[in-house]
Amino acid sequence: MTQPMRNRREALRLAGAGALAAWAGTALAQAPRAPRLVTISGAITEVVYALGAESQLVGTDTTSLYPEAARQTPKVGYMRQLSAEGLLSLKPDAVIATTESGPPVVLDQLRTAGVRLELVEADHSWSEVQRKVAAVGRAAAREPQARALMARLDAAWAELQQRVAASPGRKPRVLFVLSHSASPQVSGEKTAANAVIGFAGGVNCLSGFQGYRPMTAEAMASAAPDVILTTTQSIEAHGGAEKFWQRPELALTPAYKRRALVTQDALLLLGFGPRLPAAVGELHQSLRAA
Known part of the structure; x- marks a missing residue:
């Protein structure tokens, strides 16, 4: 191959590479940006x-x-x-x-x-x-x-x-306590806690009202929960499980006599996200063992 032919081929190669690079740059510029x-x-x-x-x-x-x-x-x-x-x-x-x-x-x-x-x-x-x-x-x-x-x-x-539907025995009566502050609340109907208790094979022992209301001694005595369910954040706010149990309202419950307490991270338990199957599965096992 003569030198002029080599030069011409090299020029064509470079021109082709330049065109390809320009096309790629244009395509990249036109590609949709991932939404923020x-x-x-x-x-x-x-x-x-x-x-x-x-x-x-x-x-x-x-x-x-x-x-x-x-x-x-x-x-x-x-x-x-x-x-x-x-x-x-x-x-x-x-x-x-x-x-x-x-x-x-x-x-x-x-x-x-x-x-x-x-x-x-x-x-x-x-x-x-x-x-x-x-x-x-x-x-x-x-x-x-x-x-x-x-x-x-x-x-x-x-x-x-x-698996939950096939579990034998009586459904445990569960009381959910939200106590991230000095004024504990208990959950009624139309709450995330009420829903997950049911999904896990338990029964919310409080009904007749929607949302949350203050935890009182009268409510605890009539609810008679087998198990207390709360968040790990509630336990941390009280300074540990022993201090949590020192609340006088809880002493009126069957759960208190057995110290039947189940805790889960608040976001895991109540968030209704992609970890919900894992959260409910863990809760189901814990309620059966409590």
Whole structure:
């Protein structure tokens, strides 16, 4: 091959490489940017990590404590006390929250600013978990991954419910105590605690009211729980299990005589996220053993 031919071939090669590089650069510039996400719910944040979309997180609320990496994300405040200014400063493409988030005026301001808002209904059901996974899949542009995750979670949930249904014996009467402060509350109907107790094969020994109300001696005596269920945060707030049992209201219960106490992390127990099958499975075993 003559030198002129070599030079011509080299020139063509370089020109082709340059054209390819220019095309790749244009394609990269035109490729859609991964949506920037803010999550308002510890459980929704967990879904983001479960889908491998954590690099898209630009902010989370203060209930987003799991996994450990979520603690290091920029915080936008408590889910019920949000600020539009703080949220918008993070320039999110989408904010994913539950219907328990607010105040409503802040959510309206986000919509007005053109931010995509995914609001998941919080009704303390397995469907709530499904809706959270689907919402994150849509907002993060990871719908195939969301469908695959939901298939795995649905299978785990179905197996767990069969196991709970097959458990022999009387269902334990359970009282949930929320005591992160000096004024303990007990849970009635339409609460996350009421739902998980039922899912785990127990019976909430308090009914006839919705939400939470103060724990009183009269309520404890009439409820007659076999087991007290509370959060690890409640026990820590009291300075340990022994100090928790020193509350005079609890001394009136059958659970007190047996020191039947079951604890779980608050987000794991009440968050209704992708760890719900594991949380309910653990609770079911603990209630049967208490």
